[in-house]
Amino acid sequence: MGAGWTGKLKRNGFGWGLILPSLLFLCLFTYYPMLKAAWLSLYEQNLATPEPVFVGLGNYANLLKDPVFLKVFGNNIWFAVGTVPASLGLAFLMALFADKAIKGRAIARLAFFYPNMIPMIAVANIWLFLYTPHFGLFARLAAWIADQPVNLLGTPDTVMGALIVMMIWKEAGYFMIFYLAGMQQIPKDLYEAAAVHGVGTWASIRRITIPLTMPTTLFVAVIAVTNSFKLVDHLWIMTKGGPNHASNLLLYYIYETSFNFYDQGMAAAMTVVMIALLLLISSLQFFGWDRKIHYE
Amino acid sequence: MLWHGMGFAFAALWIIPFVWVARTAFLPKESAITSGWFQGWTFDNLINVWHAAPFGQYFLNTLLVCGVVLAVQFVTLTMAAYAFARVRFAGRDLIFLLFLVQIMVPPDILIFSNYQVLNEMGLLDTKLAIMLPYFASSFGIFLLRQSFKQLPYELEEAACVEGASRLHILSRIYVPLSRPVYVSFAIVSVSFHWNDFLWPLIVTNSDSNRLLTVGLAMFAKSTESGAQWSDVSAATLIVAAPLMVGFLLFQRQVIGSFMHSGIKG
Numbered sequence: 001m002g003a004g005w006t007g008k009l010k011r012n013g014f015g016w017g018l019i020l021p022s023l024l025f026l027c028l029f030t031y032y033p034m035l036k037a038a039w040l041s042l043y044e045q046n047l048a049t050p051e052p053v054f055v056g057l058g059n060y061a062n063l064l065k066d067p068v069f070l071k072v073f074g075n076n077i078w079f080a081v082g083t084v085p086a087s088l089g090l091a092f093l094m095a096l097f098a099d100k101a102i103k104g105r106a107i108a109r110l111a112f113f114y115p116n117m118i119p120m121i122a123v124a125n126i127w128l129f130l131y132t133p134h135f136g137l138f139a140r141l142a143a144w145i146a147d148q149p150v151n152l153l154g155t156p157d158t159v160m161g162a163l164i165v166m167m168i169w170k171e172a173g174y175f176m177i178f179y180l181a182g183m184q185q186i187p188k189d190l191y192e193a194a195a196v197h198g199v200g201t202w203a204s205i206r207r208i209t210i211p212l213t214m215p216t217t218l219f220v221a222v223i224a225v226t227n228s229f230k231l232v233d234h235l236w237i238m239t240k241g242g243p244n245h246a247s248n249l250l251l252y253y254i255y256e257t258s259f260n261f262y263d264q265g266m267a268a269a270m271t272v273v274m275i276a277l278l279l280l281i282s283s284l285q286f287f288g289w290d291r292k293i294h295y296e
Numbered sequence: 297m298l299w300h301g302m303g304f305a306f307a308a309l310w311i312i313p314f315v316w317v318a319r320t321a322f323l324p325k326e327s328a329i330t331s332g333w334f335q336g337w338t339f340d341n342l343i344n345v346w347h348a349a350p351f352g353q354y355f356l357n358t359l360l361v362c363g364v365v366l367a368v369q370f371v372t373l374t375m376a377a378y379a380f381a382r383v384r385f386a387g388r389d390l391i392f393l394l395f396l397v398q399i400m401v402p403p404d405i406l407i408f409s410n411y412q413v414l415n416e417m418g419l420l421d422t423k424l425a426i427m428l429p430y431f432a433s434s435f436g437i438f439l440l441r442q443s444f445k446q447l448p449y450e451l452e453e454a455a456c457v458e459g460a461s462r463l464h465i466l467s468r469i470y471v472p473l474s475r476p477v478y479v480s481f482a483i484v485s486v487s488f489h490w491n492d493f494l495w496p497l498i499v500t501n502s503d504s505n506r507l508l509t510v511g512l513a514m515f516a517k518s519t520e521s522g523a524q525w526s527d528v529s530a531a532t533l534i535v536a537a538p539l540m541v542g543f544l545l546f547q548r549q550v551i552g553s554f555m556h557s558g559i560k561g
Contacts, residue, residue, distance in 0.1 A: 014462070015385025022376040023391065025432035030398050033409030040409075097303035104304065110547055111307035114314065117543045118536040119491035121509040125516055125532045126313045129320070129525055137316050169310065222400070230404045233493040237513060251405065258408045259498065267408045275401050282400040 034275060040268035047262050059269035071245050072253045079249060080228040082164040083171065088220060090168065091175030098176065099183050112173035124237035127166045153239055156246035163247055171227065175220045182216035183209065222282050229278060250274050320529035341530035350503055351534060354511040361426055361507060362489045366482055368431045377440035378466050398434035411498055425499040436481045443477040444470055490539055508535050
Protein backbone atom coordinates (compact mmCIF):
# COMPACT_ATOMS: atom_id res chain seq x y z
CA MET A 1 0.00 0.00 0.00
CA GLY A 2 2.68 2.47 1.07
CA ALA A 3 4.74 1.80 -2.02
CA GLY A 4 1.58 2.25 -4.17
CA TRP A 5 0.97 5.66 -2.66
CA THR A 6 4.48 6.94 -3.21
CA GLY A 7 4.35 5.56 -6.76
CA LYS A 8 1.14 7.46 -7.41
CA LEU A 9 2.53 10.62 -5.88
CA LYS A 10 5.68 10.35 -7.96
CA ARG A 11 3.70 9.83 -11.15
CA ASN A 12 1.45 12.79 -10.43
CA GLY A 13 4.40 14.97 -9.59
CA PHE A 14 6.15 13.88 -12.79
CA GLY A 15 3.07 14.60 -14.93
CA TRP A 16 2.40 17.99 -13.40
CA GLY A 17 6.09 18.88 -13.59
CA LEU A 18 6.09 18.16 -17.32
CA ILE A 19 3.08 20.34 -18.12
CA LEU A 20 3.99 23.10 -15.68
CA PRO A 21 6.01 25.31 -18.08
CA SER A 22 3.30 25.20 -20.77
CA LEU A 23 0.57 25.68 -18.19
CA LEU A 24 2.35 28.72 -16.79
CA PHE A 25 2.46 30.44 -20.21
CA LEU A 26 -1.10 29.36 -20.95
CA CYS A 27 -2.34 30.98 -17.73
CA LEU A 28 -0.25 34.11 -18.21
CA PHE A 29 -1.14 34.76 -21.87
CA THR A 30 -4.55 33.14 -22.36
CA TYR A 31 -6.50 32.84 -19.13
CA TYR A 32 -5.22 35.83 -17.19
CA PRO A 33 -5.76 38.22 -20.19
CA MET A 34 -9.24 36.78 -20.73
CA LEU A 35 -10.23 37.40 -17.11
CA LYS A 36 -8.58 40.79 -17.21
CA ALA A 37 -10.61 41.74 -20.31
CA ALA A 38 -13.81 40.53 -18.63
CA TRP A 39 -12.97 42.65 -15.55
CA LEU A 40 -11.99 45.78 -17.50
CA SER A 41 -15.11 45.52 -19.64
CA LEU A 42 -17.17 46.44 -16.56
CA TYR A 43 -15.35 49.77 -16.21
CA GLU A 44 -15.39 52.94 -18.22
CA GLN A 45 -11.86 54.11 -18.95
CA ASN A 46 -10.99 56.37 -21.86
CA LEU A 47 -9.41 59.75 -22.63
CA ALA A 48 -12.37 61.54 -21.00
CA THR A 49 -12.35 59.33 -17.90
CA PRO A 50 -8.71 58.44 -17.16
CA GLU A 51 -9.59 56.92 -13.76
CA PRO A 52 -11.69 53.75 -14.24
CA VAL A 53 -15.36 54.09 -13.24
CA PHE A 54 -17.50 51.02 -12.61
CA VAL A 55 -20.35 50.93 -15.14
CA GLY A 56 -21.51 47.31 -14.90
CA LEU A 57 -22.72 46.12 -18.30
CA GLY A 58 -22.79 49.71 -19.59
CA ASN A 59 -20.06 49.10 -22.17
CA TYR A 60 -21.98 46.18 -23.63
CA ALA A 61 -25.14 48.29 -23.81
CA ASN A 62 -23.12 50.95 -25.63
CA LEU A 63 -21.77 48.36 -28.06
CA LEU A 64 -25.32 47.41 -29.04
CA LYS A 65 -26.02 51.09 -29.73
CA ASP A 66 -22.76 51.69 -31.61
CA PRO A 67 -23.60 51.63 -35.36
CA VAL A 68 -19.94 51.14 -36.25
CA PHE A 69 -19.61 48.07 -34.02
CA LEU A 70 -22.80 46.56 -35.46
CA LYS A 71 -21.53 47.21 -38.97
CA VAL A 72 -18.12 45.73 -38.20
CA PHE A 73 -19.74 42.68 -36.60
CA GLY A 74 -21.91 42.17 -39.68
CA ASN A 75 -18.90 42.68 -41.95
CA ASN A 76 -17.02 39.97 -40.11
CA ILE A 77 -19.88 37.50 -40.41
CA TRP A 78 -20.04 38.15 -44.18
CA PHE A 79 -16.29 37.86 -44.42
CA ALA A 80 -16.42 34.44 -42.72
CA VAL A 81 -19.32 33.30 -44.90
CA GLY A 82 -17.51 34.51 -48.02
CA THR A 83 -14.14 32.96 -47.25
CA VAL A 84 -14.57 29.75 -45.22
CA PRO A 85 -16.70 27.53 -47.53
CA ALA A 86 -14.96 28.78 -50.69
CA SER A 87 -11.44 28.19 -49.40
CA LEU A 88 -12.37 24.78 -47.99
CA GLY A 89 -13.96 23.73 -51.27
CA LEU A 90 -11.05 24.98 -53.34
CA ALA A 91 -8.56 23.35 -50.97
CA PHE A 92 -10.34 20.02 -51.45
CA LEU A 93 -10.20 20.32 -55.25
CA MET A 94 -6.55 21.40 -55.14
CA ALA A 95 -5.70 18.41 -52.98
CA LEU A 96 -7.52 16.05 -55.35
CA PHE A 97 -5.51 17.48 -58.21
CA ALA A 98 -2.17 17.58 -56.37
CA ASP A 99 -2.75 14.04 -55.10
CA LYS A 100 -3.56 12.52 -58.49
CA ALA A 101 -1.66 14.45 -61.16
CA ILE A 102 1.70 12.79 -61.56
CA LYS A 103 3.62 15.19 -63.79
CA GLY A 104 4.06 18.69 -62.47
CA ARG A 105 2.55 17.80 -59.13
CA ALA A 106 5.38 19.43 -57.19
CA ILE A 107 4.98 22.67 -59.16
CA ALA A 108 1.23 22.71 -58.58
CA ARG A 109 1.70 22.20 -54.83
CA LEU A 110 4.27 24.97 -54.71
CA ALA A 111 1.99 27.32 -56.64
CA PHE A 112 -0.90 26.69 -54.29
CA PHE A 113 1.07 26.78 -51.05
CA TYR A 114 3.50 29.68 -51.54
CA PRO A 115 1.07 32.43 -50.40
CA ASN A 116 1.53 31.04 -46.88
CA MET A 117 5.29 31.40 -46.96
CA ILE A 118 5.13 35.11 -47.70
CA PRO A 119 4.68 37.55 -44.81
CA MET A 120 1.12 38.82 -44.50
CA ILE A 121 2.47 42.31 -44.88
CA ALA A 122 4.15 41.40 -48.16
CA VAL A 123 0.93 39.71 -49.29
CA ALA A 124 -0.96 42.89 -48.44
CA ASN A 125 1.55 44.95 -50.42
CA ILE A 126 1.26 42.63 -53.41
CA TRP A 127 -2.53 42.83 -53.46
CA LEU A 128 -2.57 46.54 -52.76
CA PHE A 129 -0.48 46.88 -55.89
CA LEU A 130 -2.71 44.56 -57.91
CA TYR A 131 -5.75 46.61 -56.90
CA THR A 132 -4.18 50.07 -57.37
CA PRO A 133 -6.18 52.07 -59.93
CA HIS A 134 -4.39 52.55 -63.31
CA PHE A 135 -1.27 50.51 -62.38
CA GLY A 136 -2.54 47.33 -60.80
CA LEU A 137 -3.21 44.21 -62.83
CA PHE A 138 -6.64 43.48 -61.33
CA ALA A 139 -7.61 47.14 -61.40
CA ARG A 140 -6.84 47.17 -65.12
CA LEU A 141 -8.88 44.00 -65.55
CA ALA A 142 -11.82 45.49 -63.62
CA ALA A 143 -11.54 48.73 -65.61
CA TRP A 144 -11.63 46.74 -68.82
CA ILE A 145 -14.77 44.88 -67.69
CA ALA A 146 -16.54 47.97 -66.33
CA ASP A 147 -15.26 50.13 -69.20
CA GLN A 148 -14.14 52.85 -66.76
CA PRO A 149 -11.41 53.24 -64.12
CA VAL A 150 -12.32 51.30 -60.96
CA ASN A 151 -10.98 51.84 -57.44
CA LEU A 152 -11.65 48.38 -56.05
CA LEU A 153 -10.40 49.15 -52.52
CA GLY A 154 -11.79 52.67 -52.41
CA THR A 155 -15.40 51.79 -53.18
CA PRO A 156 -17.63 50.51 -50.35
CA ASP A 157 -19.39 48.05 -52.68
CA THR A 158 -16.27 46.28 -53.93
CA VAL A 159 -13.79 46.50 -51.06
CA MET A 160 -15.10 43.49 -49.14
CA GLY A 161 -15.18 41.34 -52.27
CA ALA A 162 -11.59 42.35 -53.02
CA LEU A 163 -10.49 41.29 -49.53
CA ILE A 164 -12.40 38.01 -49.73
CA VAL A 165 -10.70 37.09 -53.03
CA MET A 166 -7.30 37.78 -51.48
CA MET A 167 -8.10 35.74 -48.36
CA ILE A 168 -9.23 32.73 -50.43
CA TRP A 169 -6.04 32.97 -52.50
CA LYS A 170 -4.01 32.84 -49.31
CA GLU A 171 -5.94 30.22 -47.31
CA ALA A 172 -6.85 27.58 -49.90
CA GLY A 173 -3.28 26.37 -50.34
CA TYR A 174 -2.74 26.06 -46.60
CA PHE A 175 -5.84 23.91 -46.15
CA MET A 176 -4.85 21.86 -49.21
CA ILE A 177 -1.91 20.48 -47.21
CA PHE A 178 -4.28 19.16 -44.54
CA TYR A 179 -6.52 17.56 -47.16
CA LEU A 180 -3.48 16.00 -48.85
CA ALA A 181 -2.57 14.43 -45.52
CA GLY A 182 -6.13 13.21 -45.02
CA MET A 183 -6.35 11.72 -48.52
CA GLN A 184 -3.06 9.87 -48.14
CA GLN A 185 -4.53 8.01 -45.20
CA ILE A 186 -7.49 6.59 -47.11
CA PRO A 187 -6.73 2.93 -47.95
CA LYS A 188 -6.13 2.53 -51.69
CA ASP A 189 -8.04 -0.77 -51.86
CA LEU A 190 -11.30 1.09 -51.13
CA TYR A 191 -10.94 2.84 -54.49
CA GLU A 192 -9.90 -0.39 -56.20
CA ALA A 193 -12.96 -2.18 -54.84
CA ALA A 194 -15.15 0.70 -56.00
CA ALA A 195 -13.60 0.58 -59.47
CA VAL A 196 -14.20 -3.19 -59.68
CA HIS A 197 -17.87 -2.58 -58.89
CA GLY A 198 -18.07 -0.08 -61.71
CA VAL A 199 -18.25 3.02 -59.51
CA GLY A 200 -17.09 6.06 -61.47
CA THR A 201 -14.53 8.66 -60.39
CA TRP A 202 -17.05 11.26 -59.29
CA ALA A 203 -19.14 8.75 -57.38
CA SER A 204 -16.11 7.39 -55.55
CA ILE A 205 -15.05 10.92 -54.64
CA ARG A 206 -18.52 11.55 -53.27
CA ARG A 207 -18.89 8.23 -51.46
CA ILE A 208 -15.32 7.56 -50.29
CA THR A 209 -13.11 10.66 -50.35
CA ILE A 210 -15.56 13.21 -48.96
CA PRO A 211 -16.87 11.13 -46.02
CA LEU A 212 -13.41 9.85 -45.05
CA THR A 213 -11.87 13.34 -45.06
CA MET A 214 -14.63 14.70 -42.81
CA PRO A 215 -12.38 14.82 -39.71
CA THR A 216 -9.97 16.96 -41.75
CA THR A 217 -12.82 19.20 -42.84
CA LEU A 218 -13.87 19.72 -39.23
CA PHE A 219 -10.34 20.57 -38.07
CA VAL A 220 -9.74 22.89 -41.01
CA ALA A 221 -13.12 24.56 -40.60
CA VAL A 222 -12.31 25.47 -36.99
CA ILE A 223 -9.01 27.03 -38.07
CA ALA A 224 -10.65 28.77 -41.04
CA VAL A 225 -13.32 30.39 -38.87
CA THR A 226 -10.72 31.55 -36.33
CA ASN A 227 -8.58 32.95 -39.15
CA SER A 228 -11.50 34.88 -40.62
CA PHE A 229 -11.89 36.63 -37.28
CA LYS A 230 -8.24 37.44 -36.74
CA LEU A 231 -7.50 39.13 -40.05
CA VAL A 232 -5.94 42.44 -39.16
CA ASP A 233 -2.52 42.90 -40.80
CA HIS A 234 -3.96 43.22 -44.30
CA LEU A 235 -6.44 45.84 -43.20
CA TRP A 236 -3.69 47.90 -41.61
CA ILE A 237 -1.85 48.08 -44.94
CA MET A 238 -4.65 47.99 -47.48
CA THR A 239 -7.72 49.84 -46.27
CA LYS A 240 -7.49 50.89 -42.60
CA GLY A 241 -11.03 49.53 -42.40
CA GLY A 242 -12.34 52.03 -44.91
CA PRO A 243 -13.95 53.47 -46.90
CA ASN A 244 -16.56 54.39 -44.30
CA HIS A 245 -15.95 51.15 -42.30
CA ALA A 246 -16.97 49.05 -45.31
CA SER A 247 -13.99 46.74 -44.78
CA ASN A 248 -13.55 47.04 -41.02
CA LEU A 249 -13.39 43.73 -39.14
CA LEU A 250 -13.66 42.94 -35.42
CA LEU A 251 -10.02 42.56 -34.47
CA TYR A 252 -9.01 45.67 -36.41
CA TYR A 253 -11.77 47.64 -34.70
CA ILE A 254 -10.52 46.40 -31.30
CA TYR A 255 -7.03 47.50 -32.30
CA GLU A 256 -8.31 50.94 -33.35
CA THR A 257 -10.40 51.36 -30.21
CA SER A 258 -7.57 50.48 -27.85
CA PHE A 259 -4.51 51.94 -29.56
CA ASN A 260 -5.93 54.88 -31.56
CA PHE A 261 -8.90 56.01 -29.45
CA TYR A 262 -7.55 54.73 -26.09
CA ASP A 263 -11.00 53.54 -25.03
CA GLN A 264 -10.03 50.62 -22.82
CA GLY A 265 -13.48 49.73 -21.50
CA MET A 266 -14.97 49.37 -24.97
CA ALA A 267 -11.95 47.49 -26.32
CA ALA A 268 -12.20 45.07 -23.39
CA ALA A 269 -15.94 44.57 -23.95
CA MET A 270 -15.37 43.85 -27.65
CA THR A 271 -12.59 41.41 -26.79
CA VAL A 272 -15.00 39.54 -24.50
CA VAL A 273 -17.68 39.45 -27.23
CA MET A 274 -15.15 38.09 -29.69
CA ILE A 275 -13.88 35.40 -27.31
CA ALA A 276 -17.46 34.33 -26.56
CA LEU A 277 -18.28 34.22 -30.27
CA LEU A 278 -15.21 32.12 -31.13
CA LEU A 279 -15.77 29.68 -28.27
CA LEU A 280 -19.43 29.35 -29.24
CA ILE A 281 -18.74 28.71 -32.93
CA SER A 282 -15.94 26.24 -32.35
CA SER A 283 -17.78 24.27 -29.68
CA LEU A 284 -20.81 24.06 -31.96
CA GLN A 285 -18.50 22.75 -34.66
CA PHE A 286 -16.82 20.26 -32.34
CA PHE A 287 -19.88 18.90 -30.59
CA GLY A 288 -22.52 19.31 -33.29
CA TRP A 289 -20.56 18.25 -36.31
CA ASP A 290 -18.44 15.63 -34.62
CA ARG A 291 -21.38 13.23 -34.30
CA LYS A 292 -22.05 13.19 -38.03
CA ILE A 293 -18.53 12.26 -38.96
CA HIS A 294 -17.74 8.72 -39.99
CA TYR A 295 -14.53 7.74 -38.27
CA GLU A 296 -12.64 4.83 -39.75
CA MET B 297 -7.14 15.83 -69.63
CA LEU B 298 -9.77 18.44 -68.77
CA TRP B 299 -9.04 17.81 -65.10
CA HIS B 300 -5.30 18.45 -65.59
CA GLY B 301 -5.91 21.51 -67.70
CA MET B 302 -8.08 23.04 -65.01
CA GLY B 303 -5.61 22.19 -62.27
CA PHE B 304 -2.67 23.78 -64.04
CA ALA B 305 -4.76 26.79 -65.05
CA PHE B 306 -5.51 27.32 -61.40
CA ALA B 307 -1.86 26.90 -60.46
CA ALA B 308 -0.94 29.51 -63.05
CA LEU B 309 -3.60 31.86 -61.72
CA TRP B 310 -2.18 31.47 -58.20
CA ILE B 311 1.33 32.48 -59.32
CA ILE B 312 0.26 35.71 -61.03
CA PRO B 313 0.51 38.00 -57.97
CA PHE B 314 4.08 36.92 -57.28
CA VAL B 315 5.18 37.20 -60.91
CA TRP B 316 3.74 40.71 -61.07
CA VAL B 317 5.72 41.84 -58.02
CA ALA B 318 8.94 40.15 -59.14
CA ARG B 319 8.59 41.85 -62.53
CA THR B 320 8.13 45.26 -60.92
CA ALA B 321 11.04 44.77 -58.54
CA PHE B 322 13.50 44.22 -61.38
CA LEU B 323 12.27 46.87 -63.83
CA PRO B 324 13.64 50.42 -63.88
CA LYS B 325 11.39 52.91 -62.09
CA GLU B 326 10.14 54.67 -65.24
CA SER B 327 8.87 51.50 -66.87
CA ALA B 328 7.46 49.83 -63.75
CA ILE B 329 3.99 51.22 -64.24
CA THR B 330 3.73 50.58 -67.96
CA SER B 331 2.77 47.31 -69.59
CA GLY B 332 6.10 46.45 -71.18
CA TRP B 333 8.14 43.44 -70.09
CA PHE B 334 11.55 43.90 -71.67
CA GLN B 335 12.74 47.41 -70.96
CA GLY B 336 15.99 46.40 -69.32
CA TRP B 337 16.26 44.51 -66.09
CA THR B 338 18.04 46.08 -63.15
CA PHE B 339 19.10 45.36 -59.57
CA ASP B 340 19.02 49.06 -58.67
CA ASN B 341 15.71 48.85 -56.83
CA LEU B 342 16.89 46.04 -54.57
CA ILE B 343 20.15 47.85 -53.79
CA ASN B 344 18.41 51.18 -53.12
CA VAL B 345 15.90 49.60 -50.79
CA TRP B 346 18.48 47.64 -48.84
CA HIS B 347 20.26 50.91 -48.01
CA ALA B 348 17.09 52.94 -47.45
CA ALA B 349 16.18 51.24 -44.16
CA PRO B 350 18.13 49.12 -41.65
CA PHE B 351 16.90 45.86 -43.17
CA GLY B 352 20.03 44.07 -41.96
CA GLN B 353 19.13 44.84 -38.36
CA TYR B 354 15.52 43.81 -38.98
CA PHE B 355 16.72 40.53 -40.47
CA LEU B 356 18.82 39.73 -37.41
CA ASN B 357 15.97 40.63 -35.06
CA THR B 358 13.53 38.44 -36.95
CA LEU B 359 15.97 35.53 -37.03
CA LEU B 360 16.55 35.87 -33.30
CA VAL B 361 12.85 35.99 -32.45
CA CYS B 362 12.01 32.99 -34.66
CA GLY B 363 14.96 30.99 -33.32
CA VAL B 364 14.37 31.61 -29.62
CA VAL B 365 10.60 31.04 -29.84
CA LEU B 366 11.13 27.76 -31.68
CA ALA B 367 13.81 26.55 -29.24
CA VAL B 368 11.64 27.26 -26.18
CA GLN B 369 8.57 25.79 -27.87
CA PHE B 370 10.39 22.54 -28.62
CA VAL B 371 11.17 22.10 -24.92
CA THR B 372 7.72 23.00 -23.58
CA LEU B 373 5.95 21.01 -26.32
CA THR B 374 7.96 17.86 -25.80
CA MET B 375 7.38 17.87 -22.04
CA ALA B 376 3.65 18.59 -22.21
CA ALA B 377 2.96 16.26 -25.14
CA TYR B 378 4.67 13.37 -23.34
CA ALA B 379 2.70 14.05 -20.15
CA PHE B 380 -0.60 14.13 -22.04
CA ALA B 381 0.25 11.05 -24.10
CA ARG B 382 1.91 8.72 -21.60
CA VAL B 383 1.64 9.86 -17.96
CA ARG B 384 -1.54 9.25 -15.94
CA PHE B 385 -1.86 12.15 -13.52
CA ALA B 386 -4.81 13.56 -11.64
CA GLY B 387 -6.71 16.25 -13.55
CA ARG B 388 -5.17 15.40 -16.91
CA ASP B 389 -8.39 15.55 -18.92
CA LEU B 390 -9.46 18.84 -17.40
CA ILE B 391 -6.09 20.44 -18.07
CA PHE B 392 -6.20 19.10 -21.60
CA LEU B 393 -9.51 20.88 -22.11
CA LEU B 394 -7.93 24.09 -20.83
CA PHE B 395 -5.24 23.75 -23.48
CA LEU B 396 -7.90 23.21 -26.17
CA VAL B 397 -9.18 26.74 -25.58
CA GLN B 398 -5.90 28.23 -26.82
CA ILE B 399 -6.56 26.77 -30.28
CA MET B 400 -9.93 28.49 -30.44
CA VAL B 401 -8.71 31.76 -28.92
CA PRO B 402 -5.08 32.16 -30.07
CA PRO B 403 -2.89 34.94 -28.58
CA ASP B 404 -3.47 37.10 -31.70
CA ILE B 405 -7.07 37.62 -30.62
CA LEU B 406 -5.93 38.91 -27.24
CA ILE B 407 -3.68 41.74 -28.51
CA PHE B 408 -5.42 44.29 -26.33
CA SER B 409 -5.18 42.34 -23.05
CA ASN B 410 -1.77 40.83 -23.73
CA TYR B 411 -0.40 44.32 -24.32
CA GLN B 412 -1.55 45.24 -20.83
CA VAL B 413 -0.08 42.10 -19.31
CA LEU B 414 3.32 42.92 -20.82
CA ASN B 415 2.94 46.49 -19.66
CA GLU B 416 2.39 45.22 -16.11
CA MET B 417 5.52 43.12 -16.44
CA GLY B 418 7.45 46.16 -17.62
CA LEU B 419 8.59 44.42 -20.80
CA LEU B 420 7.22 46.73 -23.52
CA ASP B 421 9.63 47.53 -26.35
CA THR B 422 11.74 44.41 -25.84
CA LYS B 423 12.19 41.41 -28.09
CA LEU B 424 11.12 39.24 -25.19
CA ALA B 425 7.68 40.90 -25.29
CA ILE B 426 7.24 39.76 -28.89
CA MET B 427 8.12 36.18 -27.98
CA LEU B 428 6.62 35.49 -24.55
CA PRO B 429 2.95 34.89 -25.49
CA TYR B 430 4.02 32.16 -27.91
CA PHE B 431 6.31 30.11 -25.68
CA ALA B 432 3.60 27.47 -25.19
CA SER B 433 1.62 26.26 -28.21
CA SER B 434 -1.46 24.10 -27.80
CA PHE B 435 -1.47 23.44 -31.55
CA GLY B 436 2.02 21.93 -31.27
CA ILE B 437 1.14 19.96 -28.14
CA PHE B 438 -1.80 18.37 -29.96
CA LEU B 439 0.28 17.43 -32.98
CA LEU B 440 3.08 15.96 -30.92
CA ARG B 441 0.80 14.15 -28.49
CA GLN B 442 -0.84 12.39 -31.42
CA SER B 443 2.54 11.31 -32.74
CA PHE B 444 3.73 10.12 -29.29
CA LYS B 445 0.55 8.09 -28.85
CA GLN B 446 1.16 6.29 -32.14
CA LEU B 447 4.54 4.97 -31.03
CA PRO B 448 4.37 1.42 -29.69
CA TYR B 449 4.34 1.32 -25.90
CA GLU B 450 6.61 -1.77 -25.96
CA LEU B 451 9.55 0.46 -26.89
CA GLU B 452 9.21 2.29 -23.61
CA GLU B 453 8.72 -0.90 -21.59
CA ALA B 454 11.82 -2.48 -23.09
CA ALA B 455 13.91 0.57 -22.26
CA CYS B 456 12.42 0.64 -18.76
CA VAL B 457 13.51 -2.94 -18.15
CA GLU B 458 17.04 -1.97 -19.08
CA GLY B 459 16.89 0.69 -16.38
CA ALA B 460 16.59 3.84 -18.51
CA SER B 461 14.93 6.82 -16.82
CA ARG B 462 11.77 8.28 -18.32
CA LEU B 463 13.48 11.52 -19.34
CA HIS B 464 16.15 9.43 -21.01
CA ILE B 465 13.46 7.45 -22.86
CA LEU B 466 11.78 10.68 -23.90
CA SER B 467 14.92 12.18 -25.38
CA ARG B 468 16.31 8.97 -26.91
CA ILE B 469 13.15 7.31 -28.26
CA TYR B 470 10.20 9.65 -28.51
CA VAL B 471 11.92 12.76 -29.82
CA PRO B 472 13.97 11.13 -32.63
CA LEU B 473 11.02 9.00 -33.78
CA SER B 474 8.78 12.07 -34.06
CA ARG B 475 11.16 14.06 -36.23
CA PRO B 476 8.62 14.73 -39.04
CA VAL B 477 6.26 16.35 -36.54
CA TYR B 478 9.02 18.58 -35.24
CA VAL B 479 9.86 19.59 -38.81
CA SER B 480 6.30 20.46 -39.73
CA PHE B 481 5.71 22.31 -36.49
CA ALA B 482 8.96 24.24 -37.05
CA ILE B 483 7.69 25.33 -40.47
CA VAL B 484 4.38 26.50 -39.07
CA SER B 485 6.03 28.29 -36.17
CA VAL B 486 8.84 29.97 -38.12
CA SER B 487 6.59 31.12 -40.95
CA PHE B 488 4.09 32.46 -38.41
CA HIS B 489 6.66 34.51 -36.51
CA TRP B 490 8.55 35.54 -39.63
CA ASN B 491 5.26 36.88 -40.99
CA ASP B 492 3.62 38.23 -37.85
CA PHE B 493 3.06 41.95 -37.99
CA LEU B 494 0.58 43.66 -35.70
CA TRP B 495 1.82 42.21 -32.41
CA PRO B 496 5.49 43.20 -33.00
CA LEU B 497 4.24 46.60 -34.20
CA ILE B 498 2.29 47.18 -31.00
CA VAL B 499 4.83 46.03 -28.42
CA THR B 500 7.98 47.54 -29.91
CA ASN B 501 8.73 51.06 -31.04
CA SER B 502 12.47 51.35 -31.52
CA ASP B 503 14.50 50.40 -34.59
CA SER B 504 16.74 48.08 -32.54
CA ASN B 505 13.76 45.86 -31.68
CA ARG B 506 11.86 46.18 -34.94
CA LEU B 507 11.15 43.11 -37.07
CA LEU B 508 11.32 42.72 -40.83
CA THR B 509 7.56 42.89 -41.39
CA VAL B 510 7.22 46.08 -39.36
CA GLY B 511 10.18 47.60 -41.16
CA LEU B 512 8.65 46.73 -44.52
CA ALA B 513 5.28 48.23 -43.56
CA MET B 514 6.93 51.45 -42.36
CA PHE B 515 8.91 51.60 -45.57
CA ALA B 516 5.82 50.99 -47.73
CA LYS B 517 3.91 53.67 -45.83
CA SER B 518 6.63 56.24 -46.37
CA THR B 519 6.43 55.82 -50.16
CA GLU B 520 2.89 56.39 -51.30
CA SER B 521 3.01 57.49 -54.93
CA GLY B 522 2.67 55.11 -57.87
CA ALA B 523 6.21 55.55 -59.13
CA GLN B 524 7.50 54.11 -55.84
CA TRP B 525 5.92 50.73 -56.51
CA SER B 526 9.25 49.42 -57.76
CA ASP B 527 10.79 50.17 -54.35
CA VAL B 528 7.95 48.58 -52.43
CA SER B 529 8.04 45.53 -54.68
CA ALA B 530 11.77 45.20 -54.19
CA ALA B 531 11.38 45.44 -50.41
CA THR B 532 8.56 42.90 -50.53
CA LEU B 533 10.81 40.54 -52.44
CA ILE B 534 13.66 41.00 -49.94
CA VAL B 535 11.41 40.13 -47.01
CA ALA B 536 9.67 37.22 -48.71
CA ALA B 537 12.74 35.68 -50.36
CA PRO B 538 14.32 33.73 -47.46
CA LEU B 539 11.25 31.62 -46.71
CA MET B 540 10.45 31.20 -50.42
CA VAL B 541 13.96 29.93 -51.17
CA GLY B 542 13.84 27.66 -48.13
CA PHE B 543 10.52 26.27 -49.23
CA LEU B 544 11.75 25.72 -52.80
CA LEU B 545 14.83 23.85 -51.58
CA PHE B 546 13.00 21.68 -49.05
CA GLN B 547 9.61 21.45 -50.77
CA ARG B 548 9.58 17.67 -50.84
CA GLN B 549 10.55 17.29 -47.17
CA VAL B 550 8.22 20.06 -46.04
CA ILE B 551 5.09 18.63 -47.61
CA GLY B 552 6.22 15.09 -46.84
CA SER B 553 6.61 15.89 -43.16
CA PHE B 554 3.17 17.48 -43.10
CA MET B 555 1.70 14.33 -44.57
CA HIS B 556 3.50 11.99 -42.21
CA SER B 557 2.99 14.00 -39.08
CA GLY B 558 -0.55 12.76 -38.65
CA ILE B 559 -2.23 16.11 -39.16
CA LYS B 560 -5.66 14.74 -39.85
CA GLY B 561 -7.82 16.39 -37.26
